Amino acid sequence: MHTLDLPPGLTSRPLSEDDARAVYEVMAAQEQADLGTVEIEEADIVADWGRPSFEVAASTVGVFDGDRLVGYAEVTAADRGDAAVDPRHRGRGIGTALALWMQDAARARGSTVIGMPVPEGSSGDLLLAALGYRVRWTSWVLKLPPGATIVDRPLPEGYVLREARPEEYPAVHTVAEDAFLEWSVRDREPYDDFMAQITGRPGFAPWQLRLVADAAGDVVGMAHLTLAITEDGSPPEAYVARLAVRRDQRHQGLAQALMVDAFRVGREHGAESSCLSTDSRTGALGLYEKVGMEVTSVWVNRAIDL
Template identity: 60%
Template structure:
């Protein structure tokens, strides 16, 4: 597929070895738009390691010589992402990459796709000008330094512990059942779950924790990752639908942040969006919104 790029720039599909260069472009864009970087190399490495993902068929990079300066990818389902290094904005690269995404989405049989951007950022303004509408909002939240989430006791007979390999299939089922109540995607393959959670660079057994009931059935789970060496970030947390409202999710959050602190974290964070209805829960336990993203989408 030919992408119409400014003179002097070239494009090609990306491969796993380009993951760190993609991180550098995305980090530069986030720093310019938000003043902070909320992504790390392991996010991209793990996502691209999914067996269902073919980087060469789902990504396009823009290069100035050997330097990656922009990229776009279809991530699976309706998810897409794109980034242009701030030094290369205003040259039509973003518009060209959106055109590539639209055409590639058609070829893959998608009816629509979506891209996140901070409100009012150059990327957000470009997407709005190209007809993308806001589908939902996403928020990053952090627990203020020194603050603690009030502990809540588990129901009698329940146990919170580190997950074992034997728990992994049940964790996958629990996470997928919970997220598919509102997510606009198909069920993630089990192998993809393993790649993005257990196979994520730096994974340690304490990163995946579960709650079991008196019968030994898994009723809650949390996946926490270490970001930048000093932040405990909750990647996923879920409670089985028939066991909600009993404090299980709150107990998992307290445990995840406590474990992260025991392993060197000085900050705690997570993200949620307007589809989940969970923002109030996190604010209720003392977390505060630090950044907002708009998920803009379009038909192809």
């Protein structure tokens, strides 16, 4: 494994589940500096690291100034990682060292490419560009502003939209993975990994997993939303983490119905606004703008061949 070339006084080690809070704090500080807001939640990290296939110690590294985490990186999948550096420690070469670690870690797993998302024009974006990373795709974070009108989107006759029942979770997983794998080049996500990010996510409640069933009772669409509880006491925000419709059931308004349902149930549970992210591979940006969402930040996924 690549040895990090760090400034004097800094150390590194693999991370453990107990470091999730420290990683959240570094990522939140970086987002605050780059975006003026914080999108990440500690629950996101806990759920992602809770996937049975993910070995935290083998997939992460942390950079420390004494006992304080000031930078971290992880390889989350065959071709993707994430990293963050405390803004107070920028310009010291930590980001470059973490990028090289990610490359080496991915290469050791047999990967031929590694990439990560960064806010467009941010310090991380500029660093990766200077290191030779290309843009693979563009992502947008969209929000439905507080007080925005939620326009009803009726379902076709015979269809129902409701909370998913536990016995239907495997069918929900199938619909989601079939849809996402139409444009995402990756292995199929195991069911247990999928559920670790839903039912295993801190704060999960059954109402957060939604489905559309047809007249025969088959699951043909799904949405998963979370409720982001802010640490400053401001109202929570609903985040639509996944939304998918079976290929043969599209162009009937099911996706829009799932979207506005997520907005509605989010408000019922205290959210003043709703948000989601989408990228240029899906072609779904127009769908979300049609239901009143507005782009609030732009991200790029930069990658390098190994």
